[in-house]
Amino acid sequence: MITPDLSDTTCDQTASAEQRAREEELLQRVVDSFAGTADLRVKQLLEALVRHLHAFVREVRLSEDEWKQGIDFLTAVGHITDERRQEFILLSDTLGVSMQTIAINNEAYADATEATVFGPFFVDGAPEIELGGDIAAGAAGQPCWVEGTVRDTSGRPVPGARIDVWEADEDGFYDVQYSDTRTAGRGHMFSDQDGNYRFWAITPTPYPIPHDGPVGRMLTAAGRSPMRASHLHFMVSAPNLRTLVTHIFVRGDELLDRDSVFGVKESLIKDFIEQQPGTPTPDGRDLGNRPWSRTRFDIVLAPAAEAEPSHINPVSASNG
């Protein structure tokens, strides 16, 4: 195991040699306290955590008042967290830690589609829709035709891939945020024999992450916006292939370069082509005089590294 020497690079170089020795001696004693940890992975995690935390404290020369403010902040994050709201994951998302974890665990593989943050609004057991069906189910917004294929990295179509999709309505709310128990803006389908899929959704629009708690206060203090770039979530799974958790984003959206959770990747930005009222729809659906849009998302799944225990990515699985 490689252990970076953080003591020399991150402590205040103006501290006297004697002071630095005192700080390093304390760090070493704490690291040594984990020497007997039976699980070697737990030992590695604890030792590295301590080294990095001490490096942070030493680098910024943390005052005792700042230490207290940090404790108060984390306490507030804990207090607002319950089974419906996971402020710690929101904190991880807004600090880019979720995306970094996703990057580490979803290494680029050939031309496999890139993953991004899961978000808090997935619901297991969303209704199945026919290919070409409408996930909107009454969610307000402009109709949007979405189509594409699911292939593996050899270019072979993947029939029967499960495709879960979910999105906010045009007012920026997911159905789980409605005051009633309606299901809208979500569903799942299976790719056909040729790996093709298609469905009606609504054109994605921007919305803020929950920002009425400590994470929102942190964003305000940093002059950062809570807004997420417009997106449509996908989770795609098939036997022996790596489950893909991702979204597609709308080309031209002005929030693409300042998504509050750092979820945007260039390869996931798609054209959502506006269609004038009266433009014939791909499936003959009559939209009256409403405008609509269409997009294409061709999905490539990497091989599964090993048998995956679950189709749900644990990172950011229930925040909000």
Ligand code: BEZ
């Ligand atoms: C979302 O995609 O809805 C989301 C992702 C991360 C944090 C909050 C919301």
Ligand code: FE
């Ligand atoms: Fe979302």
